[in-house]
Amino acid sequence: MSNTSNDQYYVPHLARWPIVGSIGMTLTAVGAATFMNSETATTPVLMYLGFAVIIFMVFGWFAEVIKESENNVYNAQVDTSFRMGMVWFIFSEVMFFACFFGALWYVRNMSVPWLGGEGTGLFTNSELWAGYEGVWPTNGPGDIGGKFELIDPYHLPLVNTILLMASSITLTIAHHALVDGARKKVIGWLIATVVLGAAFLFFQVEEYIEAYQHLDLTLRSGIYGSTFFMLTGFHGMHVTLGAIMLTVITIRMIRGHFKPESHFGFEAVAWYWHFVDVVWLGLFIFVYII
Amino acid sequence: MSHAAVATHDHDHDHKPKGFVKRWLMTTNHKDIGTLYLIFALTMFIFGGALAMIIRLELFQPGLQFVQPDFFNQLTTMHALIMVFGAVMPAFVGFANWMIPIMIGAPDMALPRMNNWSFWILPFAFTMLASTFFMDGGAPAAGWTLYPPLVLQGGQNLAYAVFAIHMLGISSIMGAINVIATIMNMRAPNMGYLKMPLFVWTWLITAFLLIAVMPVFAGAVTMLLTDHYFGTSFFNAAGGGDPVLFQHIFWFFGHPEVYIMILPSFGIFSEIIPTFARKPLFGYVSMVYASAAIAFLSFIVWAHHMFSVGMPFGGELYFMYATMLISIPTGVKVFNWVSTMWKGAMTFETPMLWAIAFVILFTIGGFSGLMMAIAPVDFQYHDTYFIVAHFHYVLVSGSVFAIIAGVYYWIPKWTGNMYSERLGKIHFWWSAISINVLFFPQHFLGLAGMPRRIPDYSTQFAEFNMWSSIGGFAFGLAQIFFIIIVIRTIKGKGTTKATDRVWEGAKGLEWFIPSPAPHHTFQDGEAVKDEQLAHVSTH
Incomplete structure (x- = not known):
């Protein structure tokens, strides 16, 4: 053919x-x-x-x-198929995170209060876990994983929020430059995006080290540790993947790939990056702040 | 598209890749991939069926005769996992691959390489899952619903089962993305949404369900994995988690999952019934809306699987009424099928026989579903053989009947050979009678209080169990007979050559291409002609 x-x-x-x-x-x-x-x-x-x-x-x-x-x-029709593929792939990722956010919502609003004696949990509390208050954050009535402290949302997490928000902006600038045909500008802003992503990951690792070494907050710290590390951990993996994807399109830009009117690979990575960004906002609000 | 044009195409483009590896392992052809899916599904159907035969053998009489209780639990668990994920779902994806591109005039699936991967994950995943039978502690034995804490107390199998489920999920999601991209992007000119065959419509909706819920299932089993191996507390009350949380997440996946297994079946029967009633499908547009409504409702009714677990009173009431709502769009469908047959010039070829049996038996399954939707009485039915009877009426005489009927309906198009109508009718009556002997007594067993998933039972249940087992063996044997019919048709033994139209009353693009269908169809992007279509809605 x-x-x-x-x-x-x-x-x-x-x-x-x-x-x-x-x-x-x-x-x-x-x-x-x-x-x-x-x-x-x-x-x-x-x-x-x-x-x-x-x-x-x-x-x-x-x-x-x-x-x-x-x-x-x-041709353009193949391009549309790729676009649909990426959109629905990202939707599947949204549902994956929704599963863990849903679990967080359920334990905070349902099961932990029940363990503390609310609603139909009266006898569960008095007979099995007498004295347990059922207040978030908690590692449960069995004090699983021992006493722990929380990450302060307004230090590293806030810095990370700013980093990721900024990276979304730099990526959008790069995209606009690509449409305008200013290739050098694109490469510059893409590198800036990768650096911001890498910085985010660096601070995330720092935060985990602090949690494990100074705060006694681990994956085993009951339901708080479970939801905290699974949500931020899966997000961190997605940021890592996104940063690798960004690096790949940066190299492709340097090699002369992508045209102002046709650059699906670039856009797919951009969508993905904005998606991990939005997930982080959810994490920052529902895991760190509230 | 004229016959002459297709014939030249056939000549020009019918070059299949040479050699087994290139033809099957590296194929990008939607028909070959469809065939692979169907063969795989049939293999798994026999495997899962063999497990069911051992179950029925053990239950033939009270007392423990053949298997130990723990192995019995492995059998029920693996029977379900294999039938759901290995037989029914891949079979429908096989139909989707074979028929959707042909039905909408597309050259192939939208993403052909990914299509190959969707299939070729499955044999690996199921080998891994089946290998758990030989491990320390055996296969998963907590039921296909994998409820903690029981499932966390098994042997080594958990990690293998969880990873197998992850792989199946990846396969399903990629398959579903492909279906959506194909339907939304690959329709030939003049193939509007409301001209699509209903099978295409139901699969479009099914694909949305798959993408929405398979990741949720993946998340749920990931939590099981970390709870078991990494010390998290998602389902551990001492750590602030809740075992019931798993049930909520599982059924948020699980309820749409049951519609994933039935919507394509609705689609297949909505193709078959008009063909043999020689009338257009009654209420085409309402069928589309009803399918969409069923899909929407499937997301907001999940906790009706958990009435007896202990939910707030408001939750019981809400999930009861929401569940009952489903009977409205489902009723629309049943009435539409019946109305399609009303005053039609009906003939009763094998696919139509299965279709009529489906309408009746699926309705029985629907009614027992409605009974269990009533929360207070469900306390009596829960986890008894009544639920076993219910979901086998909807899954066997719903989904499996659709798969069998679909094979009879389209196999002349696939192979170019007409199956033996006489053998097909024998297969039908054999199955239709034995399935009722198999599952109808289970209603009575359940109402009398026999729990599901037990290898032994009180003596008052003996007679119905014996009948059920006899029906089970007969039904199992009938499906071996089905395989013989399929192989004879493929080989052209005792068959006649199929015409292009195959069925006198058939409409739709697949009946305007040669039989067997050429390796590549529709390469020109030529516009579809309205007179070839079954539904040209003026909506």
């Missing part, structure tokens, strides 16, 4: 990478599961191997798509 005709919807003939991805995924899963169940293993070798295979797959697959894209194989 000729690969320059732009009037037909491009249907690739072979997909070499999915099976590699499946193998990588399975190695990761089996490696992680074996490691978790093992009492002696110290390094999940198989899991790391799986990660390596997945990274290999992602590079290979994306390289193929980028090559096709740069050779103008894709």
Whole structure:
């Protein structure tokens, strides 16, 4: 099939990478599961191997798509399919976070007050957990994980909020510059975005160190520790992924990819970055402040 | 599109990749991927069915004869997980892959490489899940609902099961994204939304449900994983968590999930019934709205699975009334199917027989659902064989019947061979009678108080259990017979060549291409002609 005709919807003939991805995924899963169940293993070798295979797959697959894209194989209709794919992928991520935010809402407004004797929890409280107040933040009536202190929202988290908000702005400036065809400006603002993202991650790690070493706040600190670390942890992973994606499009910009009128890869990363930004706002309000 | 044009296409573009690896492992063709999904689903159907046979064997008589209680729990759990995620869902995705691009005049699915990946995750995930049978502590045994704290007290299987579910979720989400992108972006010119076949409509809605709830399920099992291995307290009351929290999250996924398994089935029967009634589907637009309404309601009724767990009184009332609302759009559908048949020039080929049986048996399943929606009486039914009877009436005579009917309806198009009508009818009557022998007595068992998920029971339940088991073995055997019919049709043994139209009353694009369907269809982006379509709504 000729690969320059732009009037037909491009249907690739072979997909070499999915099976590699499946193998990588399975190695990761089996490696992680074996490691978790093992009492002696110290390094999940198989899991790391799986990660390596997945990274290999992602590079290979994306390289193929980028090559096709740069050779103008894709017409506007293919572009629309990619856009829809990204939008609905981000929607699935929204629902994943909604699950954890929902859990946070439920324990704060339902189960913790019940344990404290509210509503139908009267006898639960008096018979099982007498004296438990049921006030947030809590590690439960069993004091799971021991006494802990909270992160002050107006120090590192506030700095991180400002960093991420700023990174969304720098990314938008870069996007506008791309549409205007000012490529050097784009690269500059993209680098600024990556630096802001990296700074965010640095402070997030700092915050975790402080929590573990000085505040005794750990993943095991009852329901507060569970919701705190799972929500901020999954967010941190998404920021990491987003920062890697931003780095990739920065390199692609430097190599001369993307056109003012057609730059879906750039936009997809931008959408993703704004999405992790919005999730952070939710975290800042519902996990740190309130 | 004229026949001549298609024939030239056939000649020009029917080059299938050579060799097994390129043809199947690296395929991007929606028909080949659809075939892979369907074969995989059939394999899992036999696997899950074999587990069910052991269950019915053990329950044939009271007392423990064949399996130990713990293994029995593994059987019920794995039977459900495999049937839901391995058989029914992949089968419907197989239909979606095969039929949606053809039905809307698209060259292929919108994202063909990702389509390949959606499928090729499944065999790996299920191998991993099935391997738990051989581990210390065996397979998951807390029921497919995976309720804590019980599920956290099992053996090594939890991590493998959780990761398998993650992989299935990734596969489903990618598949659903592909369906949405295909339907919204790949329709041929003149294929408006309200001209789409109802199967396409129901799958569009199903895909939204999948993307919305599979991540929630992933989140729920992730919490199980961290509770078990990393010391979090999501479902531990001592740490301030709540085991009931899991039930809420699970059923927020689980209730839409049951509609994920039934909406495509509504779509398939909405194709079959008009064809053999030789009348357009009655109330096409209302069918679309009813499907959307069912999907919307599925998000706000989840706690009716938890009436007996202890909820605030207002919650019980709300979830009871909200659940009853579902019977309105579902009733619209049932009446529309019946009205389509009303005064139609009906014939009773095999797919139509399954469709009629579906309308009747699914309605029975719907009614028992309505009974359980009444919170106070559900306290009696909860966790008894009544619920087992209910969800098998909707899932077997709903979803599985749709899959079987769909195979009979479209297999002439897929293979170019007409299946044996005589064998098909034998398969139907064999299944339709045995399924009622299998599941109807379970209503009585449940009302009399026999709990579900037990390997042994009091002697007063013996007779109905024996009948149920006999029905079960007969139904299982009938499906082996089905496989023989399918293989004979593929090989063209004792069959006739199918015409392009296949069914006299059939309308829709798939009946205007050759049988078997060429490897590539619709490459020109040619406009669809209204007279080829079943529904041209003037809405």
